Amino acid sequence: GAVVSQHPSRVICKSGTSVKIECRSLDFQATTMFWYRQFPKQSLMLMATSNEGSKATYEQGVEKDKFLINHASLTLSTLTVTSAHPEDSSFYICSAREGPHRTAFFGQGTRLTVV
Amino acid sequence: KQEVTQIPAALSVPEGENLVLNCSFTDSAIYNLQWFRQDPGKGLTSLLLIQSSQREQTSGRLNASLDKSSGRSTLYIAASQPGDSATYLCAVRPDSGGSNYKLTFGKGTLLTVNP
Numbered sequence: 001g002a003v004v005s006q007h008p009s010r011v012i013c014k015s016g017t018s019v020k021i022e023c024r025s026l027d028f029q030a031t032t033m034f035w036y037r038q039f040p041k042q043s044l045m046l047m048a049t050s051n052e053g054s055k056a057t058y059e060q061g062v063e064k065d066k067f068l069i070n071h072a073s074l075t076l077s078t079l080t081v082t083s084a085h086p087e088d089s090s091f092y093i094c095s096a097r098e099g100p101h102r103t104a105f106f107g108q109g110t111r112l113t114v115v
Numbered sequence: 116k117q118e119v120t121q122i123p124a125a126l127s128v129p130e131g132e133n134l135v136l137n138c139s140f141t142d143s144a145i146y147n148l149q150w151f152r153q154d155p156g157k158g159l160t161s162l163l164l165i166q167s168s169q170r171e172q173t174s175g176r177l178n179a180s181l182d183k184s185s186g187r188s189t190l191y192i193a194a195s196q197p198g199d200s201a202t203y204l205c206a207v208r209p210d211s212g213g214s215n216y217k218l219t220f221g222k223g224t225l226l227t228v229n230p
Contacts, residue, residue, distance in 0.1 A: 041223075043220040043221055046217055106158045106160075108158040109158040
């Protein structure tokens with residue numbers, strides 16, 4: 001299957017700082033990328049959908065000024081958690097798909113811990 | 116609003132046992148249903164994808180069935196092995212939404228296969 005690489009796999013940051021997470025499609029062009037958040041023993045919650053070259057569409061309740069998403073190329077999307085707080089600590093997962101009717105593939109996830 | 120429920124939340128079995136994981140969804144207007152595996156602290160690996168017109172899909176020791184009208188799917192694992200230990204997630208893709216379809220995930224079943 002197609003490969004989606006997410007980096008870093010783990011990050012610890014101080015409260016008040018910003019953290020950037022990268023999601024890359026390695027062997028296909030991802031017209032759409034998705035960012036999810038997962039709390040322990042909970043399902044994946046979609047945060048936002050980004051289409052290459054346009055602004056991301058955020059789900060209800062997700063602060064777009066806090067979770068900045070950039071999808072500047074067909075192989076890279078970034079999620080920046082700005083002014084991180086301990087409650088932002090979570091597991092973040094991206095997924096990417098090549099076209100509207102194609103299956104989405106998932107990255108390895110990023111464990112963010114804000115101290 | 117689509118809701119996906121997975122039962123049981125956790126399951127512990129001895130090695131070699133056959134087992135069934137259950138997934139139910141409230142809105143039967145789905146395009147497909149997908150089963151994923153998630154290892155601790157990792158991303159998702161797609162196991163099986165069943166289109167709405169299909170009744171089942173098989174891959175090795177895994178068999179997934181779909182009863183769209185009743186809103187149910189099962190994942191059957193034959194001759195379980197310790198390496199099967201992981202969280203199993205099911206997700207449904209809606210029939211609507213076009214190119215911006217969103218997957219709805221269950222909370223998963225944590226499977227432990229004891230040697």
